[in-house]
Amino acid sequence: MSTLSVRVWRGAEQGAFQTFDVPRHASQTVLDVVTHIQRHLDASLAYRFACRVGMCGSCAMTVNGVARWTCRTHVDAVAKDGAIELAPLGNLPLIRDLVADMSLFFDKWARARGQFHGTRSRHDEFASITPDSPARREVDAGIECIGCGVCYASCDLVSWNPDYLGPAALNRAWTLVRDARDVAGAERLRAVGGDAGCHACHTQMGCTEHCPKRLSPTAGIAGLKRALARAVLDGSL
Amino acid sequence: MSVRSESTLWLLQRASAAVLAVCVLVHLGTIIVAIQGGLSAVEILDRTRGNVVGLLFYTTFVIAAAVHAPIGLRATLGEWLGWRGASRDVVLALFALGLATLGLRAVMGVFG
Numbered sequence: 038m039s040t041l042s043v044r045v046w047r048g049a050e051q052g053a054f055q056t057f058d059v060p061r062h063a064s065q066t067v068l069d070v071v072t073h074i075q076r077h078l079d080a081s082l083a084y085r086f087a088c089r090v091g092m093c094g095s096c097a098m099t100v101n102g103v104a105r106w107t108c109r110t111h112v113d114a115v116a117k118d119g120a121i122e123l124a125p126l127g128n129l130p131l132i133r134d135l136v137a138d139m140s141l142f143f144d145k146w147a148r149a150r151g152q153f154h155g156t157r158s159r160h161d162e163f164a165s166i167t168p169d170s171p172a173r174r175e176v177d178a179g180i181e182c183i184g185c186g187v188c189y190a191s192c193d194l195v196s197w198n199p200d201y202l203g204p205a206a207l208n209r210a211w212t213l214v215r216d217a218r219d220v221a222g223a224e225r226l227r228a229v230g231g232d233a234g235c236h237a238c239h240t241q242m243g244c245t246e247h248c249p250k251r252l253s254p255t256a257g258i259a260g261l262k263r264a265l266a267r268a269v270l271d272g273s274l
Numbered sequence: 275m276s277v278r279s280e281s282t283l284w285l286l287q288r289a290s291a292a293v294l295a296v297c298v299l300v301h302l303g304t305i306i307v308a309i310q311g312g313l314s315a316v317e318i319l320d321r322t323r324g325n326v327v328g329l330l331f332y333t334t335f336v337i338a339a340a341v342h343a344p345i346g347l348r349a350t351l352g353e354w355l356g357w358r359g360a361s362r363d364v365v366l367a368l369f370a371l372g373l374a375t376l377g378l379r380a381v382m383g384v385f386g
Contacts, residue, residue, distance in 0.1 A: 197353040230277035232352060236284050239349075265281040266288075274278045 041112060042120040043070055045082065049131050054122065055079075067107035067115065068096050071123065071135065083134040091249070094185025098135050099124040104190040106249045126190040142186050142203070149206035150228045153213060154221035164218045172215045179212045179257050181250050188244035188254050200233035204244035204254030207235055211257030214264055226261070226268055235261040275363065283345050290342035297335040322384050329385035336377030344370040 039061045044054040057074050068086055075082040086096035091109040098107050100115050101122050115121055129137035157164065166173050188204040195201050210229045213219045229235050235258045244254040268274035275283075308318065322328055344366040351357045351366075 194353075227277050231275070231280040232358060234277070234280075236280050237349070262281075262284060265277070266285050269278060269281045269285060274281065 039119070041070065041116060043074065044120070044122040045071075045074065045135070046124040047082075047134055049133055052134075054124075061112070065112045067098075067100055067105070067110045067112060067121065067123070070112060070121070071098075071107060083132070083136045085136050092183070094183040094187075094249075097126055097185045097187050097190070097249075099127055099190065104187040104247055106185060106187070109249060126186050128190050128192065128195040129186065137186070137190075139186060142189055142205070143184070145202045145206040146184070146209055148228060149202050149210040149234075150221060150225040151206060151209040151213070152221075153216070153219055155218045156220055157218070166217055170217075172217060175215045175257075175260065176212045179208045179252055179254070182208055182252055182254075183250065185249065188248050191243040191247040193241055193243060194237055194239065198233065198237055201237050202229065202234050204238075204258065207238075207261060208252065208254040208257040211260050214261065223268070223273055226265055226274060229261050230265045230274075235265070238262075283348070286341055287345040290338040290345075293334065293338040294342055297331070297338060300331070301335065319384065323386070325385055329381065332381045332385060333378065336374060336381055340370050340374035340377060343373060 040058040041061050043057045043059050045057060046052060047055045057078050059070050059073050059078075062069070068089060071082070071084050072086075075084065084096075084098070086108065087093040089096070089108045091106055094106065096107045097104060099105075100107065100110055101117065104126055105115075107123075112121065123135060125131050125135050126137040129139065129142060132138050168177075182205060184205060186205065188208075189195055192201075192204055195203050207229055210225055214222055214225060219225075231237075238255070238258045240255055240259070242255045245252070245256075248254065265274065347369070348362065348366050351362055
């Protein structure tokens, strides 16, 4: 049986790569490889996963230098000369081994006013939203984000400016700005503008390039810039 | 700096970029056409001095550049050197003033 040479980051910020030899199997995913190491070679390896089918996003790691969902990445697609290298997601504090601390990532969703604010209660009629209206189409284009952090780890701006809200939080804000039912628009725009917000984005599109859901946070961020510009011109900011 | 001011700067940078895109093309085209006959500096100045259209065009060009460059430099200084805050903005405002002064002085020298 052939084997795969796997370099795995061990330790916290201070640490080193440790190499394991893992048996190859047909249709083997990178998450299968990590699970094999943890269950058969070194039970102390820390990593994170839940659904194993690309729904939760918790297994995102850096595979050969690129942020990916390990459950949806086949070894055949990424192995080079029978070897792969695994590290935790970048741009995030490290807890241990392959587990990054996602707290800051989700705190930024809150800073970007990522919460929905409506005015209707359960006693009111449903809001009538035309599915093919331009605003709803823009919401639909970004609403499938599951918060895996791949875009955040792939963003150069985050590495240059740690305060930058990042693609996922800004994408979430954009879907709410375009949601006809939401009433916190002006407050949200004030939260997402500026040096640590959408204006910091250089449209390098690292987020869009690597998003496993094929979303385009870049488009949402551009939309936020336009919305802020309109708000400046009409005096509502 | 407030979000309103940051948004205004973004608008100014995009608007000045649009102006610069046109100005650069016209400027390069003019250079290429002007040197076809091997014009000397004196011959060029003979044609440009007193040219009101040229004066207005290059005045617009200089102002757009003086607006655009410092805003871009502002982001670069923040990202590369971590220099943010009021001191950066004051220095860049002076930089913008310097660009405009030197540029307009050159425009007056050629077209005035």
